[in-house]
Amino acid sequence: MYLCNTKHNHIMLVKTYCAAVNGLDVNTVTCEVSMSRGVQFHLTGLADTAVKESYDRIKAALINNGFKMPTMDITINLSPADIKKEGSGYDLPLAIGILAANGKVEDGNLDKYMLVGELGLDGHLQPIRGALPIAIRARKEKFKGLIVPQQNIREAAVVNNLEVYGMETLMDVIHFLNGTTTYEPMVIDTRKEFYEQQNHFDLDFSDVKGQESVKRALEVAAAGGHNLIMIGPPGSGKSMLAKRLPSILPPLSLAESLETTQIHSVAGKISRGTSLISQRPFRAPHHTISQVALVGGGNNPQPGEISLAHNGVLFLDEMPELSRSVLEVLRQPLEDRKITIARAKYSVEYPCSFMLVASMNPCPCGYYGDPTHSCACTPGQIQRYMNKISGPLLDRIDIHCEIQAVPFAELSQMQPGEPSETIRERVIKARQIQTERFSSLALGEGGGRGRIHCNAQMTEKMLHEFAEPDAASMEMLRMAMERLKLSARAYSRILKVARTIADLAGSEKVESMHIAEAIGYRNLDRGDWAERGL
Numbered sequence: 001m002y003l004c005n006t007k008h009n010h011i012m013l014v015k016t017y018c019a020a021v022n023g024l025d026v027n028t029v030t031c032e033v034s035m036s037r038g039v040q041f042h043l044t045g046l047a048d049t050a051v052k053e054s055y056d057r058i059k060a061a062l063i064n065n066g067f068k069m070p071t072m073d074i075t076i077n078l079s080p081a082d083i084k085k086e087g088s089g090y091d092l093p094l095a096i097g098i099l100a101a102n103g104k105v106e107d108g109n110l111d112k113y114m115l116v117g118e119l120g121l122d123g124h125l126q127p128i129r130g131a132l133p134i135a136i137r138a139r140k141e142k143f144k145g146l147i148v149p150q151q152n153i154r155e156a157a158v159v160n161n162l163e164v165y166g167m168e169t170l171m172d173v174i175h176f177l178n179g180t181t182t183y184e185p186m187v188i189d190t191r192k193e194f195y196e197q198q199n200h201f202d203l204d205f206s207d208v209k210g211q212e213s214v215k216r217a218l219e220v221a222a223a224g225g226h227n228l229i230m231i232g233p234p235g236s237g238k239s240m241l242a243k244r245l246p247s248i249l250p251p252l253s254l255a256e257s258l259e260t261t262q263i264h265s266v267a268g269k270i271s272r273g274t275s276l277i278s279q280r281p282f283r284a285p286h287h288t289i290s291q292v293a294l295v296g297g298g299n300n301p302q303p304g305e306i307s308l309a310h311n312g313v314l315f316l317d318e319m320p321e322l323s324r325s326v327l328e329v330l331r332q333p334l335e336d337r338k339i340t341i342a343r344a345k346y347s348v349e350y351p352c353s354f355m356l357v358a359s360m361n362p363c364p365c366g367y368y369g370d371p372t373h374s375c376a377c378t379p380g381q382i383q384r385y386m387n388k389i390s391g392p393l394l395d396r397i398d399i400h401c402e403i404q405a406v407p408f409a410e411l412s413q414m415q416p417g418e419p420s421e422t423i424r425e426r427v428i429k430a431r432q433i434q435t436e437r438f439s440s441l442a443l444g445e446g447g448g449r450g451r452i453h454c455n456a457q458m459t460e461k462m463l464h465e466f467a468e469p470d471a472a473s474m475e476m477l478r479m480a481m482e483r484l485k486l487s488a489r490a491y492s493r494i495l496k497v498a499r500t501i502a503d504l505a506g507s508e509k510v511e512s513m514h515i516a517e518a519i520g521y522r523n524l525d526r527g528d529w530a531e532r533g534l
Contacts, residue, residue: 014100014107016093017114019137020083021130023301023348024262026137030079033097038073045078047085054088058095060121065171070102084346086300089128092117095170096177106178112144123170125149132265135159145185147173154275155265157186188275194257197278201247206419208244210406211237217401217521219423222248223430224500225454227334227356227396231524232403233370238359242315245357246282247420250431256311263310263350267303281312287321291329296350297341306333307350319358320388327393334396356397395489398456398497400524430503437466455500463492467499473515480519494518
């Protein structure tokens with residue numbers, strides 16, 4: 001596009017289009033490249049260091065592909081200028097803009113395509129983060145197509161009604177825009193790939209011998225989306241059981257998969273060749289994890305482990321070993337199912353609707369209450385160890401489950417356990433009951449978080465409507481509340497779990513047997529441990 005072309009003044013302006021990712025939000029960015037007489041390079045538009053360094057990468061890439069950096073005054077503006085531009089994905093649109101302004105690339109197609117990609121010094125395109133949400137934005141903005149590095153092609157091609165081209169090099173993009181070479185857009189049968197990979201699990205509950213009460217607790221947790229903590233000695237199978245939990249969870253819906261994939265895309269966690277995440281995430285960070293790594297943030301804001309576990313499971317092994325500040329920061333996300341990271345320069349929001357599954361030893365040495373090993377810890381040591389998990393955080397965990405090691409004599413004789421497929425069928429049936437129950441609720445009755453999907457997300461109003469116990473059950477619950485010194489939040493948790501147990505049993509009403517089992521899952525509350533001499 002030539003704005004002015006005279007004998008004494010030669011000014012050229014070309015526009016290319018890319019995108020800025022902020023959290024899961026994506027904004028279209030216009031790269032305005034202007035050339036005039038002079039020898040300077042100017043880059044404006046709130047660009048970070050990685051974007052400013054693009055000049056050197058672009059210059060080397062052009063030289064190594066037979067071009068020269070124009071010896072003119074080059075001014076580039078990234079519009080809108082009030083949105084921060086981060087990362088190296090702007091290399092490709094900037095390079096194409098410079099070449100187009102210099103007459104090396106036809107500018108007739110530049111307004112039809114969004115371009116993203118990092119340039120290597122030899123002109124090869126390197127993968128970028130956030131290709132999926134960028135593709136969604138490109139379709140929303142009515143672009144004809146999106147050009148991405150080849151490594152991001154399957155991830156971006158999930159979006160239909162958008163031509164997605166994966167390119168290996170800068171020269172490929174130039175030939176495509178000039179029309180000298182024809183390329184075919186990537187087409188993926190998203191639904192076919194999604195459903196083919198959904199039911200394949202490497203771990204199965206049939207590998208677990210014994211531990212029937214714990215497997216029952218995990219089934220209840222999966223059926224209602226409840227948070228769960230297992231407490232038992234080393235080697236009792238806590239981690240083994242937790243890792244098999246995804247195999248009994250209900251399958252992801254296509255909408256859940258798309259949202260989950262977007263989060264992993266922004267974090268750069270999508271492996272090459274992957275289109276959609278088809279199984280619920282299982283994240284198991286080490287207990288030395290920092291607060292920022294868990295909740296997200298940093299200089300360039302990235303999703304943390306709680307957001308990477310969205311629609312899946314966050315497993316915290318050896319929970320008391322995590323720092324107190326890290327544990328306490330979990331309290332609000334567990335309630336709100338989203339995390340807002342506010343800093344001086346930015347504010348981003350990530351969804352984090354996950355099941356928290358945790359494990360811990362009963363004492364520092366791990367053998368308090370174990371029939372085969374003696375505990376060397378004093379009551380004070382045990383109390384301090386248990387107090388590392390605060391009461392408010394423990395209240396937010398619906399199911400507390402004690403676990404004992406299976407003796408070798410029994411272990412060697414037991415038959416394989418119930419397979420995950422059988423348990424999963426019961427879980428799916430219970431979830432279907434919940435889906436029908438909550439389908440009539442207005443979009444917003446879930447406390448502003450959208451629709452309610454499982455019993456764990458019920459509000460107090462819904463508890464009165466769907467989980468109100470009869471008089472005998474209420475009296476049982478009152479006695480348990482007084483004896484265990486339970487909080488009002490624990491009362492709500494018991495009713496939610498009882499509602500799930502009733503759903504598994506196919507019962508419309510919450511009965512005494514359901515309340516009794518739910519109360520049994522509160523045996524780690526402080527009052528109960530005090531009664532046991534701690």
